[in-house]
Amino acid sequence: MRIIAGEWRRRQLRAPAGEGTRPTADRTRETLFGMLTSRVGSFEGLRVADLFAGSGALGMEALSRGAEHCLFVEQDAAAVKILLHNISTLGAQRRTDVQSGSVLRMGPARAPVDILLLDPPYGTGAGAVALERLTRLGWISPATWIALETARSEPAEARGFIVDAERQVGSARITLLRLPEQSEQGEDDITTETETAPESDDPA
Structure with missing residues (x-):
């Protein structure tokens, strides 16, 4: 597993x-970050949260592309050890925080994040x-x-x-979401883009 682009490519x-x-x-x-890049342009200065983080690959990719800070949340103890190793290997300690525990037990935020990355266990409904x-x-x-x-x-x-965009890549579905402005509350959700990317043989 590798970083795709940026400082740690x-x-x-x-x-x-x-x-x-x-x-x-x-x-x-690669597909997920292509979708985000087409919308945010640069990751420079952005604050990110990588939830259900596992190895931290999603958050590390954001940091490599210039994000200012990433919060990682993961409850599996073995995964947290790997996550901390990856952070140390890349020298990213000053730009990261790691919470060992359930995403569903997170406390209040000091401020909203710019990008929220969620990769929950499949079939659990934990993302919603x-x-x-x-x-x-x-x-x-x-x-x-x-x-x-x-x-x-x-x-x-x-x-x-x-729902801003949705794409299928191999066995995965990637969905980009936004929270409506207050004036939009109550309107039906909107899907503006649905695409299927080519099948991939990359190991998970």
Whole structure:
């Protein structure tokens, strides 16, 4: 598993062993960050949260592309050890915070993040639950870009959010979401883009 672009391009990352986590394949990350880049332009100065972080590959990719800071949240102890190793290997300690625990037990935010990356276990509905809670706790504003990865067969459940774009890559589905402005609350969710990327043989 490697960083795709930016300061740490081609640097290798460790991935947790076993079935407790499911690292996002390189091709899936490449597609996800292509979608985000076309919307945010530069990652310079952005504040990011990588939830259900696993090895931290998504957040590390954002930092490599210039993000100012990333919060990683992961509850699997073995994955947290790998995550801390990857942060140390890249020398990213000053630009990161790591919370060992459940995403669903996060406290209130000091301020909303610019980008929220969620890669919850497939088929659990944890992403939808997390989004509802994080919105109430102030992690998400209408300016926040949310990237949610689910199984290809699992449409993103994001009641109250606008679906900006959706793409399928191999066995994964990537959905970009926004929180409506207050004046838009109550309107139907809108899907503006749906694409299927070529199948990938990249290992998860």
